[in-house]
Amino acid sequence: MKNAADSDRGNWKLVVFGILGVAVLAMASMAIGKYSVPPSAILRVLFAGLTGGQPDVDPIQQTVIWNVRLPRVIAGLLIGAALAAAGATYQGLFRNPLVSPDILGVSAGASLGAVLAIFLKMPVPVIQLMSFCGGLLAVAAVYGVGTAVRGRDPVLTLVLAGVAIGAIVGAGISLVKILADPYDQLPAITYWLLGSLTAVTRADVGSILPAIVIGLLPLAALRWRMNVMTLGDEEAQTLGVDTRLTRLALIFGATLITAASVSIAGIVGWVGLVIPHVARLLVGPDFRRLLPAALLLGGGYMLIVDTLARSVALTEIPLGILTAVVGAPFFLWLLAYGKRGWS
Amino acid sequence: MLELRDLAFGYGTSRVGTGVSLTLRPGEVLALLGPNGAGKTTLFKTMLGLLAPLGGEVLLDAAPLETLDRKERARRIAYVPQAHAALFPFTVRDVVLMGRAVQVAPFSAPGRNDREVAAAALERLGMAHLSDRPYTEISGGERQMTLIARALAQQPKVLVMDEPTASLDYGNQMRVLGHVRRLAREGMAVVLSTHNPDHVFMVADRVAMLHEGRLAGLGPPADVLTVERVKQLYNIDVVMGVLPGGSSKVCSPRLGPGD
Numbered sequence A: 001m002k003n004a005a006d007s008d009r010g011n012w013k014l015v016v017f018g019i020l021g022v023a024v025l026a027m028a029s030m031a032i033g034k035y036s037v038p039p040s041a042i043l044r045v046l047f048a049g050l051t052g053g054q055p056d057v058d059p060i061q062q063t064v065i066w067n068v069r070l071p072r073v074i075a076g077l078l079i080g081a082a083l084a085a086a087g088a089t090y091q092g093l094f095r096n097p098l099v100s101p102d103i104l105g106v107s108a109g110a111s112l113g114a115v116l117a118i119f120l121k122m123p124v125p126v127i128q129l130m131s132f133c134g135g136l137l138a139v140a141a142v143y144g145v146g147t148a149v150r151g152r153d154p155v156l157t158l159v160l161a162g163v164a165i166g167a168i169v170g171a172g173i174s175l176v177k178i179l180a181d182p183y184d185q186l187p188a189i190t191y192w193l194l195g196s197l198t199a200v201t202r203a204d205v206g207s208i209l210p211a212i213v214i215g216l217l218p219l220a221a222l223r224w225r226m227n228v229m230t231l232g233d234e235e236a237q238t239l240g241v242d243t244r245l246t247r248l249a250l251i252f253g254a255t256l257i258t259a260a261s262v263s264i265a266g267i268v269g270w271v272g273l274v275i276p277h278v279a280r281l282l283v284g285p286d287f288r289r290l291l292p293a294a295l296l297l298g299g300g301y302m303l304i305v306d307t308l309a310r311s312v313a314l315t316e317i318p319l320g321i322l323t324a325v326v327g328a329p330f331f332l333w334l335l336a337y338g339k340r341g342w343s
Numbered sequence B: 001m002l003e004l005r006d007l008a009f010g011y012g013t014s015r016v017g018t019g020v021s022l023t024l025r026p027g028e029v030l031a032l033l034g035p036n037g038a039g040k041t042t043l044f045k046t047m048l049g050l051l052a053p054l055g056g057e058v059l060l061d062a063a064p065l066e067t068l069d070r071k072e073r074a075r076r077i078a079y080v081p082q083a084h085a086a087l088f089p090f091t092v093r094d095v096v097l098m099g100r101a102v103q104v105a106p107f108s109a110p111g112r113n114d115r116e117v118a119a120a121a122l123e124r125l126g127m128a129h130l131s132d133r134p135y136t137e138i139s140g141g142e143r144q145m146t147l148i149a150r151a152l153a154q155q156p157k158v159l160v161m162d163e164p165t166a167s168l169d170y171g172n173q174m175r176v177l178g179h180v181r182r183l184a185r186e187g188m189a190v191v192l193s194t195h196n197p198d199h200v201f202m203v204a205d206r207v208a209m210l211h212e213g214r215l216a217g218l219g220p221p222a223d224v225l226t227v228e229r230v231k232q233l234y235n236i237d238v239v240m241g242v243l244p245g246g247s248s249k250v251c252s253p254r255l256g257p258g259d
Helices: A004-031 A039-051 A059-093 A106-119 A124-148 A154-179 A185-194 A202-221 A223-229 A233-238 A243-265 A271-283 A287-311 A319-337 B040-047 B070-076 B092-103 B112-124 B140-153 B170-185 B197-203 B227-234
Strands: B002-011 B014-024 B029-033 B055-060 B077-080 B158-161 B189-194 B206-211 B214-219 B238-241 B250-253
Touching (some): A004 A039, A004 A059, A059 A243, A106 A154, A106 A185, A124 A154, A202 A243, B014 B055, B029 B170, B040 B189, B070 B077, B077 B140, B092 B140, B170 B197, B189 B197
Parallel strands (some): B029 B189, B077 B158, B158 B189
Antiparallel strands (some): B002 B014, B206 B214
């Protein structure tokens, strides 16, 4: 058996390997598309963009890479990484491997915000803002109810409050869909609910980056405390952990990054559910390794899915459809054969 | 060390037990015997500070429990839950390391000293060879030992063990009880709950019997754990005695013709 120092060194190798893998995927994703761009040109565009110079390439190539594909690749990386990290956090916190980042209603709340904004004919930035706020509000409501109920297992209470408030918010979404203009607004709503990175701009990336960084901070800082939290509330308390505060910080972080992701990409299901399992299979349950693994795998996975979404068919396939088609069978396989992820 | 004074305990407004007074001394094993629903678990939760007393008080080193913060409590009193099925396959070493949580700053991770304490706790219980095994893949007895090691890693003065022999096979029950005895000899104060009078005779210096939320008897098992008491607690007729060659009293049920 390896000792701790050896496995630490192994971790660094894995992280470097993972980053390289994701970088290769990012290059491939920028090269592939209706207008294919050779890797040398991509590198020149990126270098020029970072140093502020003029690249020695076809201006169309420059526009495609710098204004379209680069923001999209970065957004995909961020969203995949964020959803996977949030999923890993919630699965540990709620001690349930079937939990996904929307367990506390963040996706439902974000959907209602976005759907309402589409219904009210708001511009795109307002749709994003309302979605973001809707997600946070929904989780705040769930958390409020969950902590107001005393004398019960706080974790179970939160989950059940999430189910109930999710249902109420879902009713709101259905109502807006019924009221929406079926030719103009309903397709937009449906498309949003299936998730897409089609319209992502550099400004979008800039607007969610702070939220994702702030949200990841508590997850990274509490990386070992997270392990103790998987023991459940009472055991963690007897070990001297302030479970209420720790849980609040972790939920805050996971909710913030999920809400930020959903606000620009819509509902992209399955990533936050499946990727943490893959990460756990690869590096084990220790959150100190699980978090970086989930970030890298989630980002890489989202790049692959998004590249497929925009290149396999003539029209773009919504992300939610692809992630479900790829994710659900994989999850079934895991259910049948994967024994190490959980028991 | 740990003292209960006229303690009333329960959840919220519903009172489960009342009038419980007892003192736990260093190096002593106190067994808590009582039927299901007698309030053993609720009493433990109150001793651990997970539930606030509904009346009376819990004193830890002469200080009321609620005046000590969560960390102070965790440094002095450790809880050993029943061996449970863990969800995630942490290694035995990692599970024991979690006993160091109170010593590890929130934004930090266990250091060399914590790893040494955890390794020593495993060594002390003869569990070192299992350090790298996933907790999900070891036996029930080994899990119980792992949880005891985790409690030892807290370096407490008091161990509170919730039915440490439940759901273990016969051999593991005896091994766990043997370790409990040894820990007490080394100065640890242990309070454990059990359903088995034999275990009380084997391991306990004193027994506290809980019946319908009240203390039905407290003292050395040989004096207070009688045939009549077992009948009162469990409504079962038993005979008691030391078998030839045995070291402690055993309790044997007499099933009537209708049973």
